[in-house]
Amino acid sequence: MDTPEKIALNIFNSALQAVEPEKIFKDKLQIIGQKLLIKDGINRYFYDLNRYRNIYVVGGGKASAAMAFSLEKLLGQRITGGVVVTKYGHSEMLFENSVKIIEAAHPYPDNSGYMATLEVASILQNASEDDLVIALLSGGCSSLWALPPKQLNLDDLIQTTRLLVASGATIHQINTIRKHLSAISGGRAASLAYPAEVLVLLISDVIGDNLNTVASGPFFPDDTTFADCLEIVRYFELEEKLPRSVLEYLENGFSGLYEETPKRDAALFSKVTHQPVASNTIALSEAQRFAKECGFKTIMLNESIQGDAQTAAKVFCAFIKDVYETMSCGTLCVLAGGETTVSLGNSTGKGGRNQEFALAVALEIEGFDGITVLCCGTDGTDGPTDAAGAMVNGKIIGELKTRNLDYNNALANHDSYTLFKESGNLIITGPTYTNVMDLCIAVLNK
Helix, strand or coil: CCCHHHHHHHHHHHHHHHCCHHHHHHHHEEEECCEEEEEECCEEEEEEHHHCCCEEEEEECCCHHHHHHHHHHHHHHHCCEEEEEEECCCCCCCCCCCEEEEEECCCCCCHHHHHHHHHHHHHHHHCCCCCEEEEEECCCHHHHCCCCCCCCCHHHHHHHHHHHHHHCCCHHHHHHHHHHCCCCCCCHHHHHHCCCEEEEEEECCCHHHCCCCHHHCCCCCCCCCHHHHHHHHHHCCCCCCCCHHHHHHHHHHHCCCCCCCCCCCCHHHHHEEEEEEECHHHHHHHHHHHHHHCCCEEEECCCCEEEEHHHHHHHHHHHHHHHHHHCCCCEEEEEEEEEEECCCCCCCCCCCHHHHHHHHHHHHCCCCCCEEEEEEECCCCCCCCCCCEEEEECCHHHHHHHCCCCHHHHHHCCCHHHHHHHHCCEECCCCCCCCCCEEEEEEEEC
16 A cells, blocks of 8 residues: 555646646537637637737636647647746746747746736737737736836835745735736736627636636736825835835825726626636645545545645644544545645745645644655745745654754744755656645545
């Protein structure tokens, strides 16, 4: 029989395969004659490709290059041209044809992303009423589509993003501000593309699959306001830390000097259709199917794992320890998904939310030798590291003690990567070409 570690990895890999763009597009998209068929459960949507003079493809996110590759295989020469922007290292195994692939920095924007986004904006602005724009969006687009308003510059975006990430703000809070510091996010891409027809195919990396949060909702009405931005700034006490130009821009926007992001009553959104094609739920469902096929009992948590990583780990462990103590002999898999946060403060440690969650889990399950937990990001990247996450069990703390590795200091200083690299508990997948948040897989053996 496979080890618990092997079981957890097999389940994780099966879940990843279910949300790979090539599989998703093969399952959900089909060409019938001159029509593009999109399958969404029992629903079917048709696009008559003969109606359009041009078909443009734009995209942004860690999965966008793989999505473009799969779409090109489907549409071929029907595509007039396009540009997608992905993270460095996320297009190495792909080739480009009619769609140009540009790599840029994530999570903090860079000049490559800025120049690429200018190309995206140009395509959108030049699209006419007779054209179809297919937008391929996935997690990471908020940083990769880097286009500040004329009152700000790229460095303003970089500094602001760093402060927000370090503050422990949620992705919704971060994107609320990013949308208001962008000339393309928060519905503004839809404004640029109008009156062309827009089909948005997206891979969701946010809890609840909220369409105005995924990729900062470039083609979706924005329900947030400048007032919300200032409230977030005050909550995290960033008034004295933000670039002065950014704070003034938000305050002037609140005063009405700058136009708000497009809202739901804007006519331009009548030309836009959103079609989610993959999510954390799909990955979890496949994980459960695969585990059951292997003969294991399963429990899938209904609530997403979210909030502070260390706090969430304690809640998760309280549940799995209770299950372990009451279960009969055999193997049971507990499956969960979501996305936690880490407040870095002045820490100079190296890690990511999944590695920090895993280290906190290790402390909670010490002595429970039959519990093994894998915590990984589905994009293959956890924080500013080369790891997707980590795997721990009830024995690891004892092993760390024997080797005189200071796990308490690592947790306090958010330095989980350094610790796990030394102990050999990192999970390194490389780019996965997808992104549906994080998966947590607990294998209970008794």
